[in-house]
Amino acid sequence: MIKPGKEKLGLIARKEQRAAYLFLIPAFLGLSLITYGPLLAVFGVSLTNLSTPQIHGYSTKPIEFVGLRNFIDILDKNKVNFLNSIKVTLYFSLFAVIASVVYSLFIAMLLNRKIPGRGFFRAVFYVPYILPATGVIVGWALLTQREPDGLFNNILSGFGLPKSFFMSSSAAVIPTLVLIAVWGCGNLIVIFLAGLQNVPRVYHEAAEIDGANAWQRFWRITIPCMTPIIFYNLLMSLVTSLQVVVPALAQTQGGPGQATNFMTYVLYWTGIRNGDLGRAGAISVVFFIIAAILAFILFITSKQWIFYEGDGK
DSSP, rough: OHHHHHHHHHHHHHHHHHHHHHHHHHHHHHHHIIIIHHHHHHHTTTTTTTOOHHHHHHOOOOOOTTTTTTHHHHHTTTTTTHHHHHHHHHHHHHHHHHHHHHHHHHHHHHSSSOTHHHHHHHHHHHHHSSSOOOHHHHHHHHHTTTTOOOOOHHHHHHHHHOOGGGGGGGTTHHHHHHHHHHHTTTHHHHHHHHHHHOOHHHHHHHHHHOOOHHHHIIIIIIIHHHHHHHHHHHHHHHHHHHHHOOHHHIIITSTTTTTTTOHHHHHIIIIISSHHHHHHHHHHHHHHHHHHHHHHHHHHHTTTTTTOOOOOO
């Protein structure tokens, strides 16, 4: 009596398994043709002397296998100066990620409280995220310009403070871009807000009964319950910051003094403007390796501080 039931259940399970594989085919094709295929192609291009003139037939120079020569060339500051772009990108990413996550969590906690006009303020803080990136950079450049005075310098002058160069100073341009990145992180605020609303209220009530103050409840309850969301926002913010390119394209052109010569901008200039696809491929491969290493470090260290309800931590 049991055996036929098992056979029937096994038949249903096999049908469901076939259906699952069938529905997964588009995802596998997408990953293969859009992600992994081009990734392997870029690695192959990085080992050749391929260039745009060769593709369009403007050059009779044959396509040759050059091995690791492109990787050696991009490390030569007289040819590409890629090492400086790595330093600039990591410098920007470090401060942008930390500042964005801390700021967005703080704003999300304020917006999670019952305050008048809460829906309006949530929209206000989210809108900067959906604005066109180029328009945002150009607009901020006008606000921070030194000559003629932008809004920010007029405010500084009104308080008797010296003017700042903001985007026209190699020392101030990265902090200014970090400020813009923080201003536009409305997506992180929304994600944090959703996470805060899922923190069990019973935990806070029990802590209040035990005499815990607001800081203790925040540090001992809110933060542990939010660690998966914090990890996700850290990862997304890291990936976004490493790919920063709009400020250099729209305003700074890698300056002043190569202070915004980001990896993606060097990649654009080498591959698109100069047509040197071999070196551009090498830059892409190194960029991918750096991003993968940073993501791997984040995943490995996350095991020490991410809390999941019921895992015994």
